[in-house]
Amino acid sequence: MRRVVITGAGTINPLGHSVAATFEAMREGRCGIGPLDIRDVDRLSIKIGGQVKDYTPDDRFNRQQQALYDRFTQFTMIAAKEAIEQSGLEFAGSLAAEAGVVLGTSGGGLTTQDENYRAVYEEGKNRVHPFIVPKLMNNAAASHVSMTWNLKGPSFTVATACASSNHAMGQAFWLVRNGAARAMVTGGSESMLCFGGVKAWEGLRVMSRDACRPFSANRNGMVQGEGAGVFVFEDYEHANARGADILCEVAGFSMTSDAADIVMPSQQGAARAIAGALRDARISPSDVGYINAHGTGTTANDKTECAAVANVLGSHADKVMISSTKSMHGHLIGGTGAVELLAVVMALKDGIIAPTIGYEDPDPECALDVVPNEAREADISYALSNAFAFGGLNAVLALKKI
């Protein structure tokens, strides 16, 4: 088995248009959630979200590209460019053949679907743009990354709702660890902040109207975000031989299924995934310094997740830091694990633990060190990143400081 390291990271999300800007916002505990600026917002009862701000597609993509790139693909391309440039890799010859891209998304080109259903149903048009299908398909982002950077190995898209990115990065990790690929571009993207996207979530009645306050006793639901996070996972020997800057190591991965309920989380399913990641990384609970929580800010998730962490970590659960950065960037659904992995990279590389902001009242059912409101300095060796999806599909990554 080969060791796998991260040699590049990129992002665009509600906290910033780059990794540096995102790290700065996370260090400062800045909130990227605000009033939604989308069409027909007056017909929504949920009017807040973590939108990518100050973003003009014309500044980044020409007309032909925009005809093919849904907003979720645009975010992916911006994040992939930053990650691949940082890695310094150029994909040609045998390296191109042994490199691929696996990305997570839940809704894919949902904005494109929303706009075009509007055109045919609401506006009564009988014609849509010829590229709607290649624009809205869930694998559009992965395919455009593959085409733009000449990645000719294994490429595909993973859709497991809120765990999509973690599942995707887990597959990329396995491909490199098994020797099936030397480098993989991986992460995820989501752009669900359109009228239909938010309207659908409203129906479940789990959304907050004012803020995402994970682990706080007065939490009242999740807030949606949008954006992308993309990384370059690379064979350690390959990275080392070319003298690449290594951000951290991907040490382990585990996925489990609750096989129980389509929306309610299971403590056992989550606990098995956390324990599995520790086992896969060959570490013990006391090695874990930080956990980036799934931490959605719903009543059900946060107490279930804390119980699962306490169950697996035992007495060490009182010492570990666990924060939910969704309090700052919102829930990026299929892209969320990727943006949250940035907080893990920051923790391992810079020794700074991103806070859970908006924390107001302790909840006895979430009695862990949730790094409330202010970032903290800490020297840690291992960190976990949790994702637990609707449908009971869980994916946990274990990362190691290099």
Add this chain to the structure above:
Amino acid sequence: MVESVKDRVVRIVAEQALLEPADISMDQTLEELSIDSMALVEAIFAIEEEFDISVPFNANEPEKSSFDISSVATIVAAVETLVKEQSG
């Protein structure tokens, strides 16, 4: 005869509980009727559609809602209030 608000609410609750309306009694709780959180949000949706009203309810903080779900009777009363408030 026009179906009363109570009868219409009971019909919706019965559908979610997989029971006949006649088998529902007013003092029953949702728990006793085996109505879980998903069935509850479906019932609220059905009530909103049936009466063309908007029901303020967040599953994360049911106790903070003015929509009291502690029994069939309280739900009927809450719907009657909302229908009055939101009519016209």
